[in-house]
Amino acid sequence: MAISEAEAVIMEVLWRQAPRSAEDILVQVGAQQDWQEGTVKSLLNRLLTKKAVKAERDGRRYLYWPRLTREQYVSQESKGLLDRLFDGRVAPLVAHFSEQRKLSKKDIAELRKLLQELDDEQS
Amino acid sequence: MAISEAEAVIMEVLWRQAPRSAEDILVQVGAQQDWQEGTVKSLLNRLLTKKAVKAERDGRRYLYWPRLTREQYVSQESKGLLDRLFDGRVAPLVAHFSEQRKLSKKDIAELRKLLQELDDEQS
DNA sequence: GGTATTCGTTTACATGCGTAAACATAATCA
DNA sequence: TGATTATGTTTACGCATGTAAACGAATACC
Secondary structure, X not given: OOOOHHHHHHHHHHHHOOOEEHHHHHHHHHOOOOXXXXXXXXXXXXHHHOOOEEEEEEOOEEEEEEOOOHHHXXXXXXXXXXXXXXXXXXXXXXXXXXXXXXXXXXXXXXXXXXXXXXXXXXX | OOOOHHHHHXXXXXXXXXXXXXXXXXXXXXXXXXXXXXXXXXHHHHHHHOOOEEEEEEOOEEEEEXXXXXXXXXXXXXXXXHHHHHOOOHHHHHHHHHHOOOOOHHXXXXXXXXXXXXXXXXX
């Protein structure tokens, strides 16, 4: 089952560092989301059900670890968008951002470098 | 309010060609989705509520037109993903696909051309 | 003109999500 | 030891979504 947006917020915290206690997670998300304790607990439980995190007892409380990696998640999400909107091809996606003037100088420089590296690899 | 995935299927049909009748839409989506008539009607109504399509009477039935453009939709979705997962920057997104070996020869060629064009524009 | 057909509108219903309160349980403190 | 605190589990509730059936109105056919 897919990870929802709210669940992903929890995952991001765990990806930054793990393991973490529920309270620690609450503190970490507190910055962005104004969630109550119960909210975080519920989300953690749903993530457990979905096997996206695992928990291990640590005395009185649990420590949580991501089980799904950020790479896996990013891949799923990115591929989904690419397939749905750009027929699975990357160039049109970039062209879209280019048309929207969403390519920064830095982006352009990095893309150039990336292509250069692909070139080097291949030869 | 956001367009859901099922709703987007209807929109894609209208983006390919408009206006279309509900029946026409049903036939068009029939290829991919095995939806009943009522399903398409419901989705059209939700899209009307969301003002993503408009309808105009044509004799006994209605003809539907997209009101949200595909460009607008693609922009929203793409920006959403970019911001959520890549800190709003395009190069890391492309790097991700590159690492996943998801860049086809054609993609690479097109990206190269795109960068070349950006170069030309600027000078 | 009554009945069947065709459309659109309304209602339904299960599931997931965002958000949390209520409850259970174990540990701690007075 | 009884009350308080801390922590996880269960239940709740409104809204969106996927999927449609039911209903109603207009039109067409016999």
